[in-house]
Amino acid sequence: MFDLIILATLFDGPKHGYQLKREAGFIFGQDDLHNNLVYPLLKKFTTEGWVTKKPTPGERGQTRQQYAITALGKKALLQRLTSFDEAETKSFEAFITRVGMFELLDPKARIKIIAAREAYLLERLPKLAQLHEKMDLGMYGGEVVGFLKERIQSELTWIGRLGRMAGSEK
Numbered sequence: 690m691f692d693l694i695i696l697a698t699l700f701d702g703p704k705h706g707y708q709l710k711r712e713a714g715f716i717f718g719q720d721d722l723h724n725n726l727v728y729p730l731l732k733k734f735t736t737e738g739w740v741t742k743k744p745t746p747g748e749r750g751q752t753r754q755q756y757a758i759t760a761l762g763k764k765a766l767l768q769r770l771t772s773f774d775e776a777e778t779k780s781f782e783a784f785i786t787r788v789g790m791f792e793l794l795d796p797k798a799r800i801k802i803i804a805a806r807e808a809y810l811l812e813r814l815p816k817l818a819q820l821h822e823k824m825d826l827g828m829y830g831g832e833v834v835g836f837l838k839e840r841i842q843s844e845l846t847w848i849g850r851l852g853r854m855a856g857s858e859k
Contacts, residue, residue, distance in 0.1 A: 690782055690783060690786050691713065691717075691722070691726060691730065692730050692733075692734075692769075693766065693769060693770065693786055693790075694713045694716055694717070694786065695709060695713050695727065695730050695731070695734075696734065696739065696740075696758060696762060696765070696766045696769075697766060697790050697793070698712050698713055698716075699740065699756060699757060699758035699762070700758060700763065700766070700793065702757070703743075703755045703756060703757035704755065704756060704757075705745075705753050705754065705755055705756070706727060706728065706731065706753075706754055706756065707721075707753075709722075709727060709731070709756065710722045710723075710724070710727050713727070716789075731756055734756075734762060735756075737761075737762075737765070738759060738761045738762070739758065739759055739761055739762030739765050739766075740756050740757065740758055740759060740762050741756070741757050741759055742754050742755070742756055743755050743757070766793070767793060767794065770787055770790055770793060770794055770798075771794060771798045771801075771802075773787065773801070773802045773805055773806075778805045778806055778808075778809045779809055781844075784802070784806045787802050788802075788851065791851075791855070796855050796856075799851075799855040800852065800855050800856065803848055803851050803852050803855060804852075806844075806848060807845065807848050807852070810841050810844060810845055810848070811845070813841060814838065814841050814842075817834055817837055817838050817841070818838065820834055821834045821835070821838075
């Protein structure tokens with residue numbers, strides 16, 4: 690997901706590496722992302738032709754690299770966001786990453802992603818209920834399963850709202 694976020698951060702215009710580290714870190718609820726995460730991705734994106742790199746003068750006389758997403762990079766980002774396989778369907782982080790970038794996707798892609806996540810949650814909910822009924826989970830295990838069921842119900846409510854929003858954009 691780091692790769693999707695870094696590419697998406699470039700969608701609205703060129704940025705220096707430090708700015709990318711700060712913005713992507715903020716999205717992930719951290720301080721700056723580590724150089725060992727950001728710069729190898731930028732190198733890969735440059736090699737793939739998804740991002741260009743241009744030296745620019747820094748504020749203190751140093752040379753800084755400015756990165757910009759290319760048309761090929763935008764196309765790759767949109768393809769990767771639209772792709773939502775079974776493993777990603779099970780990942781809350783993969784889902785909210787895509788929802789956060791829904792403005793970049795067409796309504797059909799949004800609805801497909803929402804429907805896939807909803808189907809997964811609707812399949813998981815009865816399994817949790819069965820687990821609760823058929824096993825002695827103890828006091829804290831029961832609390833965990835109860836919490837997970839509540840979380841799924843809450844997410845299903847939110848997904849319903851997202852679906853109505855995406856459906857109204859057709």
